[in-house]
Every structure is written in structure tokens, then in C-alpha cells.
Amino acid sequence: MTWLIRQTAFLCLIFILSACGSKSAQEHLxxxxxxxxxxxxxxxxxxxxxxxQKDNRSAESRWLLGKIYLDRGDxxxxxxxxxxxxxxxxxxxxxTPALAEALLAQGLFAEVRSLATxxxxxxxxxxxxxxxxxxxxxAMGEPDEATKQLDKALNINPQxxxxxxxxxxxxxxxxxxAEAQAILDPLLEQNPDNPKIWGLxxxxxxxxxxxxxxxxxxxxxxxxxxxxxxxxxxxGLLALHLQDTEQAQQDASTLLKMSRTHPLSNYLxxxxxxxxxxxxxxxxxxxxxxxxxxxxxxxxxxxxSANFIQGHLDQAEIYAARFHNLIPHSNRGRKLxxxxxxxxxxxxxxxxxxxxxLDANPDDTETLNLxxxxxxxxxxxxxxxxxxxxxAELHPDSPVAQVKLGAGLLMxxxxxxxxxxxxxxxxxxxxxxxxxxxxxxxxxxxxxFDAAIKAAEEYRFRHITSPTPLTLLGQVYQAAGQTGxxxxxxxxxxxxxxxxxxxxxxxxxxxxQRDDFALARKHYKNVLKHHKNHLPALIQxxxxxxxxxxWDAMESHLKQAIEAHPAALQPRLLLGRLYLxxxxxxxxxxxxxxxxxxxxxxxxxxxxxxxxQLATQxxxxxxxxxxxxxxxxxxxxxxxxxxxxAANGLGESEQAMSLLEDSLQLDPNHFPSxxxxxxxxxxxxDLKAFEEHVNLLTQQAPAHPxxxxxxxxxxxxxxxxxxxxxLAKQAYAxxxxxxxxGMFSAVKQLCGDCQEVSQWLSEWIEKHPxxxxxxxxxxxxxxxxxxxxxxxxxxxxILQNSPNHxxxxxxxxxxxxxxxxxxxxxxxKRASEISPDSADILDTLAVVEYHNEDYVAAESSIxxxxxxxxxxxxxxxxxxxxxxxxxxxxVAGRVLAELxxxxxxxxxxxxxxxxxxDIQ
Numbered sequence: 001m002t003w004l005i006r007q008t009a010f011l012c013l014i015f016i017l018s019a020c021g022s023k024s025a026q027e028h029l030x031x032x033x034x035x036x037x038x039x040x041x042x043x044x045x046x047x048x049x050x051x052x053q054k055d056n057r058s059a060e061s062r063w064l065l066g067k068i069y070l071d072r073g074d075x076x077x078x079x080x081x082x083x084x085x086x087x088x089x090x091x092x093x094x095x096t097p098a099l100a101e102a103l104l105a106q107g108l109f110a111e112v113r114s115l116a117t118x119x120x121x122x123x124x125x126x127x128x129x130x131x132x133x134x135x136x137x138x139a140m141g142e143p144d145e146a147t148k149q150l151d152k153a154l155n156i157n158p159q160x161x162x163x164x165x166x167x168x169x170x171x172x173x174x175x176x177x178a179e180a181q182a183i184l185d186p187l188l189e190q191n192p193d194n195p196k197i198w199g200l201x202x203x204x205x206x207x208x209x210x211x212x213x214x215x216x217x218x219x220x221x222x223x224x225x226x227x228x229x230x231x232x233x234x235x236g237l238l239a240l241h242l243q244d245t246e247q248a249q250q251d252a253s254t255l256l257k258m259s260r261t262h263p264l265s266n267y268l269x270x271x272x273x274x275x276x277x278x279x280x281x282x283x284x285x286x287x288x289x290x291x292x293x294x295x296x297x298x299x300x301x302x303x304x305s306a307n308f309i310q311g312h313l314d315q316a317e318i319y320a321a322r323f324h325n326l327i328p329h330s331n332r333g334r335k336l337x338x339x340x341x342x343x344x345x346x347x348x349x350x351x352x353x354x355x356x357x358l359d360a361n362p363d364d365t366e367t368l369n370l371x372x373x374x375x376x377x378x379x380x381x382x383x384x385x386x387x388x389x390x391x392a393e394l395h396p397d398s399p400v401a402q403v404k405l406g407a408g409l410l411m412x413x414x415x416x417x418x419x420x421x422x423x424x425x426x427x428x429x430x431x432x433x434x435x436x437x438x439x440x441x442x443x444x445x446x447x448x449f450d451a452a453i454k455a456a457e458e459y460r461f462r463h464i465t466s467p468t469p470l471t472l473l474g475q476v477y478q479a480a481g482q483t484g485x486x487x488x489x490x491x492x493x494x495x496x497x498x499x500x501x502x503x504x505x506x507x508x509x510x511x512x513q514r515d516d517f518a519l520a521r522k523h524y525k526n527v528l529k530h531h532k533n534h535l536p537a538l539i540q541x542x543x544x545x546x547x548x549x550x551w552d553a554m555e556s557h558l559k560q561a562i563e564a565h566p567a568a569l570q571p572r573l574l575l576g577r578l579y580l581x582x583x584x585x586x587x588x589x590x591x592x593x594x595x596x597x598x599x600x601x602x603x604x605x606x607x608x609x610x611x612x613q614l615a616t617q618x619x620x621x622x623x624x625x626x627x628x629x630x631x632x633x634x635x636x637x638x639x640x641x642x643x644x645x646a647a648n649g650l651g652e653s654e655q656a657m658s659l660l661e662d663s664l665q666l667d668p669n670h671f672p673s674x675x676x677x678x679x680x681x682x683x684x685x686d687l688k689a690f691e692e693h694v695n696l697l698t699q700q701a702p703a704h705p706x707x708x709x710x711x712x713x714x715x716x717x718x719x720x721x722x723x724x725x726x727l728a729k730q731a732y733a734x735x736x737x738x739x740x741x742g743m744f745s746a747v748k749q750l751c752g753d754c755q756e757v758s759q760w761l762s763e764w765i766e767k768h769p770x771x772x773x774x775x776x777x778x779x780x781x782x783x784x785x786x787x788x789x790x791x792x793x794x795x796x797x798i799l800q801n802s803p804n805h806x807x808x809x810x811x812x813x814x815x816x817x818x819x820x821x822x823x824x825x826x827x828x829k830r831a832s833e834i835s836p837d838s839a840d841i842l843d844t845l846a847v848v849e850y851h852n853e854d855y856v857a858a859e860s861s862i863x864x865x866x867x868x869x870x871x872x873x874x875x876x877x878x879x880x881x882x883x884x885x886x887x888x889x890x891v892a893g894r895v896l897a898e899l900x901x902x903x904x905x906x907x908x909x910x911x912x913x914x915x916x917x918d919i920q
Contacts, residue, residue, distance in 0.1 A: 025054035029061055041068050041227070059088035063095055072097055074227015074259055075105035089400065093121055097128035100136075107295075109136035124160075127153045131166035137158035138170050146170060161191050169200060177208050195225035202234060211242055230257060237267045240275065248272055248732070263292040267299055280305040297326045301333060308340050311567065314598040316340045324353075329356045331367075338370050342377070350374035449480035466495040471502040483510055499530020501537065508540065517544055533564030535571070542574060554578055562591075569599060576608045583772040586804040588612035603632045610642055617806050619649035620837045643674060653680060669698075675706045682713055690714070705735035773802055776808065788815050804834050810844050821851040832861075839869040847878055855885045873899055873906040880915065893919055 005813045023031075048065040049056055054505035066081030079102040086095045096115055103112045113136050115129060124275035130153035139144035149171065153163040156452035164183055171179045171744060181204055185195050202217035216322045218235035222228060234252030252272055255265035270285030293299040307313075320337040327333055334357055338350045356369045368390055375383045399470050444452045456476050460469035474489035487510055493503035508523035521544060527537040538561040545554035555578060561571035572591050579587040580900035587607060592600055599605065606629040613622035629639050640663035648656035657680055663673040678693035694714050697707045708731035715724035761778040768774060792815055798808040813828035828845040835841050842865035849858035862879045869875060883892040896916035899909075 023050070023054075025051045025058055025061070029058065029064075030291070032061070032064060036064070036068075044068060057088060059085050059090040062088060063090045065652065066095075066102070067098060070102055071225065071228045072258055073105075073232070073728065074262070075102045075229075079101040079108075080105055084224050091222070093125040097125050100129050100132040104132050104136055104139075107139075109139045112136040123156050127157050127160045128162045130156075131160070131163045134166050135169060138173055143170075143174075161187060161194060161197070165197060165200060169203075175207070177204055181208075191202070193224055195221040195228060195231070198437075199226065199228065199231045199234075202231070202238075208240060211238055214238055215242065227258070227788070229255065229262075229264070231269060233264045237271075240268070240271055245272065245275070261288065263289040267292065267296055270299070270302065274302050276305055279309050283304045283310065283312075288402055293322070294326070297323055300326065301330075301336065304336055304340065308336070308343070312596065312598060313340060313344050315599070317344060331364075332359070333369060335370065336413045338374070338590060342370065342373055342542045345377070347374045347378035384407075444479050446477060450478060452476045453480075465496065467497040467500040467503060469508065470496070471500060474503060474506050478506060478510070483513075486510065493699065497530075499527055501527050501531065501534060505536070505540065512544065512547075517548060520544055533560065535561055535568055538564075539570060539574070542571070546578075551578065551582060566594065567596065567599070569602060569605070573604055573608060576605075576612070580608065580612055583770070584802060585612040585615035586802045601628060601632060603629060606632065607639075607642075610646075614642065614645055614649065616802075616804065616834075616837050617649060618838075620647045620835065622646040635666055637663040637670040637673060640666065641670065641673045644673070648676075648680070656680060671698070671700065671704075673712070674700075678710050682710075682717075687717060691718075703730075703734060705731045708734060717898050770801075772798055772805075774806070779808070779811070783811060783815075791815070804830070806831055806835055806838070806841065809834075810841055813844050813848050817848045817851045821848065824848045825852050837868065839865045839872065839875065842868070843872075843875045843878060846882060850878075850882050850885060853885075855882060859886055864893075873902065873912075877906070877912045878916075880912070884919065889919055 028047045032044045032047035032051065032879050033350070035041070035047060045065065045068060048061050048068075050115065052065070055061070062081050062085035066078045066085055069075075069078035069081060079099070082095055082099040082102055084098050086092075100112045100115050103109075103115075113133050115133070121129065126204050130149050133145040134149035134153070137143075137149060141173045143172040146480045147170075148511035150163060150167055153160060153166070153609035154476055157163065164187055166182055171177075184197065184201055184204060187194075188201065191197055194234065198217050202214045204617070205211075205214035205217055215235060216236050218231050218238065222235065225231075232251050232254055236255070239245075239247035243667035248268070252265065252269040254542050255262065256269060259265055266285040266287075267289035270282050270289055273279075273282035273285055283303065283306045285457035286299055286306065288304070289296070289299045300319045300323035304316050304318075304323060307316035317337070317340050317831045320333070322338050323330070324333045324337050325759045338353050340348050341347070341353070351371060354374075357364060361367070369751040405454060406691075443700065453473065453476055456469060456473040460473060462821050463469050470489050470493035474486045474493065477483070477486035477489055484891045487507060490503040490506040490510075493500050494507075504523040504527045504742050511517070511523065521541065524541045524544075527534050531537070538557050542554045542557040543559070545557060555575065558571045558575040558578065561568065562575065565571065572595065576588045576591045579585065579591070589612060592605055592609065595605070606625055610625040610629060612621050613619070613625060623643065626639060626643045626646060630636070630643065633639060640659045644656040644659035644663065647653075647659060657677070658674050660677040660680065663670055664677065667673075674693055674697055678690055678697065681687075681690040681693060694707075694710045696889050697710065701707050708727050712731060715721075715727055717869060739810070761774060761781060764774050765771065765778060775794050776800055779791045779798065782788075782791035782794065792812060795808040795812045795815075799812070802808070809827045813824045813831065816827070825848050828841075828848040831841045832838075832845045840845075846858045846861035846865060849855075849861060862875065862882050865875050866872075866879060876899055880892040880895040880899075883889075883895070893916070896912055899912050900916055
């Protein structure tokens with residue numbers, strides 16, 4: 001019924017609109033002309049568009065619409081309409097010069113020069129076109145051709161304002177400003193109402209560094225022609241340069257009203273936003289101006305700077321690098337890129353970038369500091385300190401320069417020499433607290449606690465009302481092991497400022513050392529009372545929660561920290577690790593969903609995501625995540641190890657083997673890689689290599705549970721049952737777990753003890769009901785033993801805890817495919833949504849769709865599975881089964897015949913042979 005009401009209303013609306021649109025094209029055109037006569041260009045545009053809807057070949061409508069756009073400075077729209085008017089053979093005397101002007105403004109110089117002058121143009125139109133073609137030739141770097149065209153124009157009419165104006169423009173373009181002005185002055189006297197001449201006068205004044213006169217000329221031009229887009233833009237830029245932000249904003253708003261998406265409108269607005277420190281808005285506007293970055297390269301500079309200020313380092317680097325490539329001689333461009341690279345820890349690239357700046361100005365303090373920071377961070381301490389000394393020599397009275405030198409010496413480890421510049425800084429400015437802090441730190445690093453305490457007391461004497469010196473004094477006492485004095489100093493700091501974070505943290509640490517966690521919490525909550533959602537306090541509370549195994553409280557504190565500080569990475573990483581450690585890996589990805597893209601690519605985030613994906617057996621996605629991690633941190637043994645796990649999970653054992661060998665080449669002592677490689681060698685029955693790896697591991701960590709497990713397998717290979725049982729018992733005793741429990745049980749069975757693994761795992765789960773890895777092990781074991789209904793109970797319990805657990809979803813779907821096909825379909829679809837590129841998941845989905853008699857969907861799903869694993873015999877059998885259901889016996893017969901010829905064994909082989917017999 002609702003749809004019917006809406007449909008009736010829609011039909012009424014169509015009827016009303018049809019009634020309103022009953023004018024003819026000529027009537028709309030006449031109405032547009034009337035509007036133009038009244039200077040109502042908005043109405044004229046609407047009427048002309050209506051006219052063109054009725055008759056899109058109306059040359060006059062195209063001409064008028066193009067002329068309006070040209071007068072408003074919308075040269076792109078003007079060019080389109082004027083070209084159509086030209087093609088429809090509107091008066092060439094009118095349309096040709098106008099089209100040339102639009103094309104010239106768009107930078108389409110070759111097109112301007114290709115416009116014919118033989119189209120029976122009158123003298124005025126010829127002169128206008130030749131003048132514009134001269135400007136196009138000049139823009140293309142052909143001054144002789146430009147002069148030639150201009151001479152032709154002046155020969156036709158020596159007094160032509162258009163030709164003389166073009167000549168003045170050419171002279172101004174060659175920086176012959178006096179000569180241009182000599183032409184312009186009489187032109188203004190003779191044509192005081194010509195807005196174009198006033199506009200050029202503004203350009204010449206601006207080029208001659210006479211901004212006030214330029215602003216006046218632009219305003220005069222706009223008084224005569226208020227809608228000139230280009231002049232409004234120039235005036236807005238100049239007003240911004242003169243700090244007249246009100247005029248600049250007025251012009252920007254006018255331009256945006258004329259064209260919300262025009263790059264120049266957004267460029268001006270972006271500069272205004274940047275200057276007003278509205279960086280998010282600046283990024284939005286300047287991004288819209290990016291198409292004109294070649295002509296206005298500052299678009300890229302300010303995009304780079306604004307993104308850097310907002311912390312979007314990857315985007316900032318892209319824009320700053322583009323600006324530098326476009327304007328390599330720009331010193332501020334080099335400095336911006338250097339600052340961004342420093343923040344991205346790409347220290348090695350900075351010196352080459354900044355050296356040309358220092359070559360041009362060896363005393364550029366800002367560049368010296370940037371270069372020194374890069375060199376120090378890159379381990380080139382001597383070179384960096386030499387530059388900092390140079391800055392200190394250039395500015396001997398600057399406490400900042402002295403502190404930077406002292407900090408550089410501290411970074412190098414030159415503690416003896418670091419003290420002097422820090423003391424000098426304090427002599428220059430006794431209130432410079434950074435110098436105090438570094439001087440005290442220097443003494444602590446020397447373990448000269450008496451000197452550190454003395455310096456802290458002097459700091460306290462100079463800042464008697466500040467809690468910071470007392471907090472620092474407490475930290476010195478704490479480092480010296482004088483906990484009573486430390487507590488006293490921290491307590492005095494809190495008397496001055498009860499919420500002082502450092503003092504509260506110090507007292508909390510002292511309380512935690514005594515296992516007085518209640519008091520430690522009290523101090524952190526005191527910080528939060530005075531500093532709402534203080535991030536370090538929330539983090540420390542979550543760590544206390546972890547110490548006391550208060551997992552729900554830890555989760556709550558970390559969620560509070562994330563909500564209050566959405567850009568902070570540490571609380572998200574801690575929450576992700578909590579979920580992973582508490583067997584909730586499916587929740588890890590949600591922690592990072594709303595994080596900025598560049599932070600999602602942080603190595604710590606990628607590693608955690610990959611571990612979670614591996615834990616949920618989403619190996620395809622793990623491979624992609626790990627490839628990103630490998631790009632971020634190349635040549636990492638742990639990354640290669642995880643990549644091998646993902647490959648192995650996808651059945652790509654050869655690739656896994658290669659990755660593990662690469663990992664051990666990068667780090668021969670990487671324990672997990674050698675463990676995994678030994679396991680693979682055993683699986684492949686490469687017993688010689690297996691033995692070599694086990695022997696190395698035995699030397700490296702003989703009592704490690706994983707090594708004991710491999711030694712158990714080694715004993716079994718040699719039929720040494722007694723040693724195998726003893727080693728299995730040691731492994732389980734070292735690390736009781738369902739996996740080792742299963743191994744111990746299996747060994748006992750081999751030794752004649754028939755107690756089943758499932759019984760052991762059931763007993764384990766009774767004691768550890770939250771152990772999802774044990775429960776999945778039990779469920780899989782029950783499944784293999786044929787206890788399908790018992791397995792389903794555990795799979796459902798797993799899904800209550802981890803709703804997106806792929807193995808549980810997939811196996812439940814498979815188990816229920818015949819008895820409860822619709823329920824099975826819900827599980828299979830959810831699994832395929834989580835892992836759309838898994839062949840096994842798609843195969844299960846296809847078979848479940850088959851049992852739901854949706855054969856078309858089943859055919860699509862099985863085809864996708866075969867794209868991923870085209871040679872899997874079970875999937876091929878299911879393809880044949882589905883093809884038969886769809887009535888495609890030919891495909892089914894071909895697939896089954898190929899399976900029959902194959903020597904590969906698979907669970908459904910007998911069924912495939914029988915099915916082939918049935919259809920033959």
C-alpha cells in the first residue's frame with residue numbers, strides 16, 4: 001500500500017512538471033534574452049538550458065550560454081558551449097574570438113592557434129582572434145610567431161584595444177613591465193570602462209610588487225564586470241597576501257557560489273583555511289584543487305603541510321615529494337619533506353635533501369637543526385653534533401641552541417661533555433626547565449645520584465611553586481633505590497598539585513612493588529579525577545588489571561582510552577593482544593576498524609592482525625596482511641615465519657618450506673622457524689633433515705615443550721616407544737595443553753594404552769571451559785571419530801564465544817547439510833562472508849546450497865572454489881554432483897572420467913566411481 005501511495009504521488013508530480021514545462025524552445029530563448037537585458041544571468045542560464053532541452057541544436061542558445069559562462073570566468077563550460085555554437089555555424093564574427101578566449105584560458109594553446117581566420121571574419125573579429133593567437137604562441141614558447149600574429153592584428157587596426165592589450169600582456173609576460181605600462185596607461189585613458197584593461201593593470205602592478213595598486217585595479221575591473229572569475233580569484237589571492245582575510249573570504253565565497261567544484265575556488269578557500277589553522281577543511285578544499293597543482297604547486301605544499309600537522313604522515317610525504325619534484329629548487333619544499341621524513345624515521349634520505357639548502361646558505365639555523373637531527377638519529381653522532389655546535393656558535397645567546405647541543409651529546413653517550421651546554425642554557429635562562437631536566441637526566445645516566453639530587457634541589461629552589469621539580473627529584477631517588485625519600489618527594493609534589501600525573505605514577509609504582517594494587521589504583525584514579533581520560537593513567541590501570549587477571553576491567557579501561565583518544569595506537573594494540581590472548585581472535589580486527597589508514601599499516605598493527613587471522617585460520621587474508629608487513633619491515637625472520645604459517649595453512653607446503661629457510665638465513669637462531677621447519681620435514685618424511693633440525697634444537701633448548709615434542713616424534717621414528725612415552729610425559733608436564741595432551745594420549749595408545757584422546761580433552765575442558773583451542777581440538781577429534789552430534793555441541797559452544805570462528809562455522813554447516821540444510825546454509829554463508837577467498841569454505845557453501853536445492857547458486861560457488869584450487873579432487877567431485885543436479889550430464893561425465901583416470905586418492909573416490917557408472 002505504501003508503494004502505491006508513493007507511485008501515485010510521483011505520477012502527480014510528473015503531471016505538474018509537464019504542465020510547467022510547456023514553453024517552446026523559442027519562448028525559453030526569448031525569456032533568456034529578457035533576463036540578460038535585466039542583468040539577471042541566473043534566470044538566463046535556466047531559460048537557456050530549458051531551451052536546449054527542447055532544441056539541443058539551437059546555435060543561438062549555445063552562443064548565449066557560452067558567452068555567459070565566459071563572462072563569469074567558467075572557461076571550461078564556456079569552451080564546451082561555444083564549441084557547439086561554432087560547430088552549429090553561429091556567427092563566426094561573434095563565436096570565434098569568444099571560443100579562442102575560452103580555449104586560451106584553459107591552456108589549450110594549440111587549439112587556439114588552429115582556429116581559422118579565413119571564416120569570413122570581419123576586421124574586428126580577425127584582430128581579436130590574431131591577438132589571442134599571439135598570446136597562445138607566446139605561451140608555447142614561440143615569441144617570433146607571437147610578434148608576427150600581433151603585427152598582423154595591428155596592421156589591420158593600429159588602435160585596436162584588443163591588440164594593444166595583447167601586446168601589453170606579451171611585454172608583461174617577458175617582464176618588460178615599464179614598456180607594458182606605457183601601452184596600458186593611454187589604453188586606460190581611452191577606455192576607462194574596459195574591465196579587461198583594468199584586470200591587466202592589476203597583473204602588472206602585482207608583478208611590479210605594487211600590491212595595493214594591484215588590489216585597487218582588480219577591484220575597479222570587478223566594479224565594471226562583477227562576474228569575472230579570474231579577476232575575483234586574483235584579488236582574493238592578493239587580499240590574502242596582504243592579510244585582508246575578510247576580503248579574501250568574500251572573494252572565495254563568491255567563487256564557490258559561482259562554481260563549488262572549480263579547482264581555483266577551492267585553492268583560494270584552502271589557503272584561507274590553512275592560514276586560519278583549519279587544517280581538516282584546508283585538506284578538503286586543497287584536495288579539490290589538486291587538478292591545477294602543476295600551475296599552482298603550492299596546492300601540493302600546503303596539502304603536505306596540513307596532512308603533516310594532522311598526523312597523516314604517508315599522505316603528507318606523497319604531497320611534499322610531489323611538490324619537491326615539481327619545484328626542486330624550493331628550499332621550503334625541501335625542508336617540509338625533510339621534516340616529514342624525520343617523523344617517518346627515514347633518516348638516511350634527509351642529508352641529500354637538505355645539502356643544497358646549506359650549500360646556498362651555510363648559516364640556515366633551521367636546516368642545520370634538521371640535518372643534525374637526521375644524522376644523530378641515523379647513528380652519525382659526530383657529524384650531527386658538529387652541526388649543533390655550529391648552531392650554538394651562530395646563536396651563543398640562545399638557550400635552545402645550547403640545550404639541543406647538550407641533548408645531542410647525551411644521545412651520543414658523551415655524558416661528560418653534555419653537562420656544559422646544559423649549564424650554559426640555564427645561565428642564559430634560569431627558567432628554561434628543559435635544560436634542568438636534561439642536566440638531571442645526565443647525572444642519573446652517570447649514576448651520579450648525589451649530583452642528580454643536588455641539581456634537582458637547585459631546580460626546585462628556582463621553581464618553588466611548581467610540582468615538576470619535586471616529581472623529578474622523586475624519580476631520581478627512585479632510580480637510586482631510596483624509596484622512602486622518593487615517596488616523600490612525590491607526596492610533596494601532590495601537595496602542590498594533587499592531580500600531578502608524574503608524582504601519582506611514581507607513588508603507584510612504589511605501591512605496586514609492595515603488591516598494594518589498591519593503593520596503586522587509587523593514585524591513577526586520582527590522575528583521572530583531575531585530568532579526565534588521561535591516557536597514560538588509563539593504560540597503567542589496564543596493566544594493573546592484567547597483573548591481577550581482571551580481564552573485563554582491563555577491556556573496559558582500554559575501551560575508555562580508545563574512545564577518548566581514537567588516534568592513539570597503544571590502547572588498541574593492548575586490547576587486540578588481550579583478545580588474542582583470551583582466545584577471541586575474531587574480535588581483533590574490530591579494534592582497528594575506525595583507525596586512520598596509515599596507522600593501520602603500522603608494523604605492530606599488521607603483525608597483530610596477522611596473528612589473529614592465523615588464529616581463525618583465515619590464511620588467505622593473513623598472507624595479504626603479512627605481505628604488507630614484509631614491505632614495512634623487510635628481511636624480518638619473524639615475518640617470514642608467520643608467512644610460512646599462512647602458506648602452510650593454505651596447503652602450500654613448498655612455499656612454507658622456502659619461507660622458513662629464508663627466515664633461518666636471516667636469523668639462524670630463530671627458534672619458531674626451526675621448530676616449524678623440523679615439523680614440515682617430518683611431515684614430508686625427509687628424516688635426515690628432520691634429525692638435523694631436532695639435534696640443533698636439542699642443543700639450543702633441550703627442555704622446551706616443542707623440542708620435547710619433536711624428540712618424541714624422533715623416538716617414534718626409531719621405534720623407541722619407551723623414550724617416546726617418557727619425552728611426551730615431560731612435554732606435557734612442562735606445558736600442560738590440549739595439544740600436548742593429545743600427543744601424550746596418542747603415544748600411550750601406541751604403547752598399548754587405549755584410553756581415547758577425546759576423554760582426556762573432555763576432562764581438560766571440564767577444568768578449563770574457556771579454553772577455545774582445546775574445545776576446537778576436542779570437536780575436531782570427535783568429528784574424526786564419527787561422534788558428529790557430540791562434535792556439534794562443542795562447535796556451537798565455540799560460536800557462542802567466537803561467532804566468526806571459521807572452522808566451527810564450516811564444520812557445523814557441513815554436519816547439518818542433510819538434516820538441517822537451511823541452518824547449515826546460514827552457517828556456510830557467514831563463513832563465506834568472513835573468508836570469501838577460501839576454497840574449502842566455498843566448497844562447503846556449494847554443497848550446502850546443493851542440499852538446499854539451489855543448484856544455480858551451488859554451481860556459482862563451486863566454480864569460485866575451483867578458480868582457487870582447480871586440481872582438488874573433492875571439489876571436482878562436488879562440481880560433478882552439482883552439474884548433474886543442473887542437468888548438465890556432459891560436464892559431470894567429463895569431470896568424473898578425469899577423476900577416475902587420476903591416481904590421487906580422496907575421501908569421495910568410491911562415490912565418484914559409482915556416480916560415473918550410474919551416468920554411463
